[in-house]
């Protein structure tokens with residue numbers, strides 16, 4: 001099926017380097033697939049080391065002029081980019097749906113989410129204040145000023161093809177950094193369209209550079225950036241093993257790093273919870289993007305006293321979810337990204353069943369719809385040793401376990417190397433204070449399943465990484481502090 005956009009020129013098929021749209025130096029290209037059909041519908045350059053170097057040269061050359069642009073003017077450019085994203089949200093949403101698979105309404109919602117980060121950092125650009133420090137001796141003035149770190153490399157994931165790259169590029173540009181970026185292999189088209197609109201918004205040539213590459217060639221691109229001291233910061237969203245590799249490989253050049261890595265979020269429902277609110281929160285959080293979200297609940301613990309009631313309400317809602325292609329306006333859950341994702345979900349369900357869990361809803365792939373669909377699924381009787389408790393499933397599966405002791409459930413919730421998001425539902429204010437402190441996690445939803453927002457600091461602890469995106473802290477990830485000491489003033 002063809003892709004019809006109001007603006008055809010938002011379907012880009014080349015790298016964006018130094019303000020030019022160009023092919024890979026090798027001339028190679030790779031196919032972009034529609035996950036609903038597992039069939040190619042577009043192609044982009046398959047970049048390599050030469051393209052990565054060209055992007056880096058441009059970003060490096062553009063840095064002195066961009067950092068000298070007054071913050072107010074950088075802010076205006078970002079504000080225009082935000083306006084263009086919103087103006088073209090339907091076209092951008094169609095690109096997301098086509099290459100990533102999420103339903104169109106959700107994809108358009110993602111554009112609004114991406115734009116909210118651009119709007120936020122347009123405003124932060126003019127507020128990156130430093131400090132005037134009271135001097136300890138006479139005749140001195142002391143200041144702490146914030147400066148852009150330089151060229152930054154951004155590596156973004158496929159699950160939010162617009163929002164994740166926007167929340168890296170926007171603070172970088174706001175801070176006065178220039179950017180080399182590699183969007184995820186599966187979803188390059190949305191990022192290229194975003195770059196086209198950034199160009200129209202007035203981002204100067206060389207300030208933003210995008211190199212696309214297939215899974216096989218992506219390491220060649222990234223290795224160039226990792227090895228080069230001119231790349232001063234790396235920001236990455238993706239898996240913990242890749243994050244560890246990037247941290248190790250950044251050690252020689254001592255890059256500043258932000259790593260938003262895997263999660264394994266607990267979702268705890270206490271006996272005094274508002275069960276309708278808890279089911280709403282779980283549905284919103286778990287089934288956003290079909291469960292392909294780092295912050296979505298991966299382990300659901302329900303108190304014995306309300307377990308059966310909660311599961312009954314949950315199953316009613318899950319069984320009513322409409323699964324189908326993004327192009328069908330009634331679809332609520334699209335396909336998973338690819339065959340490997342389906343295999344992982346199937347493995348988790350199989351493993352749980354073999355260890356004593358029960359399927360109470362779903363549990364099967366949906367080949368009649370296409371190769372990458374899986375039924376929204378609820379499992380009960382889940383225990384800590386099952387794969388679905390130990391690994392991020394990244395699919396539409398809700399694994400439910402029972403508990404009857406607060407201390408034990410907190411220990412189990414924390415019993416993972418990860419610490420990105422955690423959720424709990426209770427009406428007890430003392431318990432809220434206890435869990436808010438005890439849960440080892442970067443984000444906590446308290447009687448709330450949808451926690452992410454441009455105004456909030458997003459990021460993890462433990463094996464979920466470090467650094468924060470969004471909020472007033474987000475721009476600091478792209479700046480360093482310089483201390484100025486002027487003496488001889490008395």
Ligand code: SIN
Nearest residue numbers: 159237293294295452
């Ligand atoms: C993610 O899945 O990595 C990000 C999700 C979000 O921004 O809420």
